[in-house]
Amino acid sequence: MHHNPIHIENLSYAYADGTQALSRLNLSIQANERVAIVGANGSGKSTLLQHLNGILLPQTGEIIVGEMPVEPRYLTAIRNFVGLVFQNPDDQIFMPTVWEDVTFGPMNQGLRGHDLMHRSHHAMQAVGLTPEVYADRLASNLSGGEKKRVAIAGVLAMQPQVLVLDEPTAQLDPRCRRQLIRLLENLPLTQIIATHDLDLAVDICSRTVVLSQGKIVYDGSTATLMSDSAFLEQHALEMPLCFSRPYCRLEDHPLEHPHPASLPSFSA
Amino acid sequence: MVLQILLHVGAFSLDQDSQHVTPWHRLVPRTRLVCALLFVFATALTPHGYWITWALYGLGLTLLLLISRVTLSVLLRRVAVELVFLSVVLLGTLFRGGGQVLWQWGSLQITTVGLTILGSVSIKALLCLLMMNFLVLTTSIPALLHALAELRLPQLLVAILASMYRYIAVLVGEFETMQRAATARNLMGKKRWQRLVVGNMIGALFIRTYDRSDRIHQAMLSRGYSGLPPLAEVPRAGVGDGWAIAAMLSLLLGGFLLGWVG
Numbered sequence: 001m002h003h004n005p006i007h008i009e010n011l012s013y014a015y016a017d018g019t020q021a022l023s024r025l026n027l028s029i030q031a032n033e034r035v036a037i038v039g040a041n042g043s044g045k046s047t048l049l050q051h052l053n054g055i056l057l058p059q060t061g062e063i064i065v066g067e068m069p070v071e072p073r074y075l076t077a078i079r080n081f082v083g084l085v086f087q088n089p090d091d092q093i094f095m096p097t098v099w100e101d102v103t104f105g106p107m108n109q110g111l112r113g114h115d116l117m118h119r120s121h122h123a124m125q126a127v128g129l130t131p132e133v134y135a136d137r138l139a140s141n142l143s144g145g146e147k148k149r150v151a152i153a154g155v156l157a158m159q160p161q162v163l164v165l166d167e168p169t170a171q172l173d174p175r176c177r178r179q180l181i182r183l184l185e186n187l188p189l190t191q192i193i194a195t196h197d198l199d200l201a202v203d204i205c206s207r208t209v210v211l212s213q214g215k216i217v218y219d220g221s222t223a224t225l226m227s228d229s230a231f232l233e234q235h236a237l238e239m240p241l242c243f244s245r246p247y248c249r250l251e252d253h254p255l256e257h258p259h260p261a262s263l264p265s266f267s268a
Numbered sequence: 269m270v271l272q273i274l275l276h277v278g279a280f281s282l283d284q285d286s287q288h289v290t291p292w293h294r295l296v297p298r299t300r301l302v303c304a305l306l307f308v309f310a311t312a313l314t315p316h317g318y319w320i321t322w323a324l325y326g327l328g329l330t331l332l333l334l335i336s337r338v339t340l341s342v343l344l345r346r347v348a349v350e351l352v353f354l355s356v357v358l359l360g361t362l363f364r365g366g367g368q369v370l371w372q373w374g375s376l377q378i379t380t381v382g383l384t385i386l387g388s389v390s391i392k393a394l395l396c397l398l399m400m401n402f403l404v405l406t407t408s409i410p411a412l413l414h415a416l417a418e419l420r421l422p423q424l425l426v427a428i429l430a431s432m433y434r435y436i437a438v439l440v441g442e443f444e445t446m447q448r449a450a451t452a453r454n455l456m457g458k459k460r461w462q463r464l465v466v467g468n469m470i471g472a473l474f475i476r477t478y479d480r481s482d483r484i485h486q487a488m489l490s491r492g493y494s495g496l497p498p499l500a501e502v503p504r505a506g507v508g509d510g511w512a513i514a515a516m517l518s519l520l521l522g523g524f525l526l527g528w529v530g
Contacts, residue, residue, distance in 0.1 A: 053490045076492060084490040091483040096410045096434050100500070105491035107498030136408075140437040158491060 002066045003031050005081070005162045005190050006052060010061035013047055013214075021047040022214045025061070029162075029190060036201035036222065037194040039211035040236035045194040046087075048211065049164050052192065053084040066161070080109060083160030087167040089147035098124075098142070098150050099135035105158035123157035127183060145176030152183070162190045169197045198240035202226055210235055283408040285338045291508070292336035297411040298418050298502075299509040303516045304403040308396045310520040314527065316388040321527030325395055328519045329402075336406055343405055347397045354393050362386045409433050418502050427497040431484075443473055 006029040013022040021044045029035055037045050050056040051063055054075045066081050068074040086092045095101040102120045111119060124131045127149040134150075142150065148168070155163065168184070169177045177200075184191060185204050195201060201208050201222055208225050210218035212235045218225055225231070229239045286293070292300070307325070314321050333340065367381035403412070413433070417426045446469045455465055 050486070055486045055490060076494070079490055079492050084487075086483065086487050086490075088483070090438055091480060092487040094431060094434055094484050094488060096413070096430055100410060103500075104488075104493075104498065107500075108492030108494065112501060138410075139434060154491065 002161060005029060005031055005066055006192070007064040008051075008061070009063075011048075011051065011058050011063060012060045013044075013051070013056065014059065020214055022051075025214075025216055027209065027216065027219070029192065031161075031190055032188070033207060034184075034191045034193070034205045036205035036208040037192060037211060038196070038198060038201060038208060038237060043211040043236075044214040045211055046166055047214075049084065049166050049192070049194055052162070052164050053082045054078045055084070080158060081160060082162045082164055083155035083158055085152055085155050085163070085165045085168065087170060089144070089151040092151045092154065093139045093147060096138060097135070098129070098137050098139060099131075101139060101150060102153050102157050105154055109158060119159070120153075120157050123153040126156055126187070127153045128179065129153060144171050145173065145179070148172060148176070148180065149183075156187075160189070162192065163187065164192045164194075166194050167196065168193060169195065169200055198226065198237065199242055202240050202242055210237070212236075282404055283406065284342065285336070285405045286408050286411075288337050288406075290336045292332065292406065295509050295512050296503045296505050297407050297415040299505060299512055300403060300407055301412060301415040301419065303512060304399050306513075306516050306520060307399050310524070311392050311395045311399075314392070314524065317384050318388075318524075318527035319391075320530045321523040322391045322395060324519070324523040324526060326391075328523075329395065329398055333398075333402060336402070338402060338405055343398070343401055346401045346405075347394070350397050350401075351394070354397075358386060358390055358393065361389050414500055417499055423496050423499065430497075435480075439473065439477065442476065443469065446472065 006027070008025055008027040011022055011025040012020070014020045025048065037048065039045050047056065051058060051070065052065065054065075054070050057072070058070060063070040065074075065078045068078055068081075070078060093101045095104055099120070102123055103116055106116055106119050121131045124134065129146070129149055134146075139147070139150065152165075152168075165184075168180055172180060177197075181200060181203055184193070191205075193200070193205060205222050207220065208218070208222040209216055210225065217235060218231070226240055226243045232239055295303075307329070311322070311325055333343070362378060362382050362385075363376055364382040364385055365377070365379060367379040367384075369377050369379050370383070371378040407415075410430075410433075413426055413430050416429070417423060450465055450469070455462060
């Protein structure tokens with residue numbers, strides 16, 4: 001695994017209508033880091049993610065993925081290196097059956113026969129889909145949670161070194177969301193997760209980057225960021241529930257644990 | 269085949285009889301497709317008035333339907349829906365000139381030739397629809413698409429068909445959501461207004477489709493798509509497949525000769 005898989009220097013990007021989506025961004029991500037990218041709608045999160053996979057090419061500045069600059073001649077290798085999971089699984093699952101969709105990426109890499117079978121089975125099992133049950137299912141008949149897993153399996157099957165996810169928990173029910181969080185926690189990959197779900201960021205990302213109007217306004221520890229409610233509000237974010245809730249259990253109390261004997265007794 | 273997919277997209281399952289274990293189901297999808305196409309072309313190319321030929325073809329088809337244990341009620345219902353559309357076209361063949369005039373009203377006339385053509389075209393249409401619906405009912409669409417690719421149909425065309433099959437349900441779903449949203453805000457009023465709103469919905473759907481296609485293309489690129497979809501491995505055809513095609517050919521040839529002599 002590459003020790004410094006993503007390095008961004010002075011990246012700027014403006015859309016055709018003149019909207020400045022990203023301006024002078026600098027970011028470096030180490031191997032096996034799990035980084036949350038948060039920010040208001042339109043802050044440039046999706047634009048940044050699309051740069052990592054070479055869907056958008058840098059207008060100014062430079063992105064180095066592994067040891068390759070994001071340029072047309074390296075695109076194939078870069079797309080094998082960085083796996084991008086889109087927000088809406090219906091956009092990403094474009095083949096009629098689950099199996100065809102999961103094998104799409106590895107087949108583009110030239111895999112066939114036993115290797116293809118092995119790789120795709122492994123990817124499906126990694127996201128908790130039994131290949132025997134799901135392989136022949138039609139993509140249009142899956143539930144939201146299942147679609148999300150298929151989308152991730154399709155990317156994992158390409159064995160990328162970096163996994164980039166755009167709003168992974170959007171439109172998922174609490175159980176599916178929890179399963180997805182566990183899945184991401186157990187994947188031994190560098191992960192970059194753009195999300196509005198700050199609880200997710202607190203749960204699994206030690207580092208968070210805050211984007212505001214195309215600029216990085218914070219890059220550091222997730223816990224420090226989440227305790228600063230004034231800063232969060234300034235950038236159209238909100239303290240996650242787990243930080244703003246009163247302490248319901250004694251062991252969650254931030255102060256030193258009181259001795260049980262010193263607790264007031266409620267017995268009559 | 270496209271007609272069958274489009275007309276019955278709301279059906280619970282297009283290929284509800286694809287899981288049986290019968291000699292027909294043991295054939296690889298490619299062979300089934302070849303047999304069906306041979307049958308359809310032979311039926312369509314038989315000259316008008318070859319009644320014995322079609323009787324034999326019909327007999328062969330009935331035998332096939334019985335062997336494959338297809339659900340006849342579903343098959344006939346689907347064929348009936350499609351025949352309604354075809355009957356409009358068929359009606360035009362009735363008023364052909366030539367032969368003995370049997371009935372006349374102004375410039376409209378029914379002649380013996382017109383009747384023969386109507387009968388012939390109706391039987392051809394019925395046989396072809398039965399065969400194609402039978403194929404779609406017993407073979408899953410993804411398997412058929414693979415079979416088309418194996419038969420060297422341009423890969424891009426197969427990919428377009430596959431996307432259409434994948435996204436038609438998404439589009440229908442989106443249209444229904446818009447319709448519900450309009451009803452929830454009391455879309456009633458005059459018919460003209462309703463038509464206008466539906467027109468706008470279709471427009472909105474078109475723009476959304478355009479945006480979606482862009483996102484899908486990006487998703488394809490990000491998984492290494494390079495302009496042509498990858499081709500899956502071809503399943504090996506067995507001895508049974510060869511026999512099936514030979515049997516189909518001999519049925520078609522036998523029917524034609526019988527009609528020609530008779």
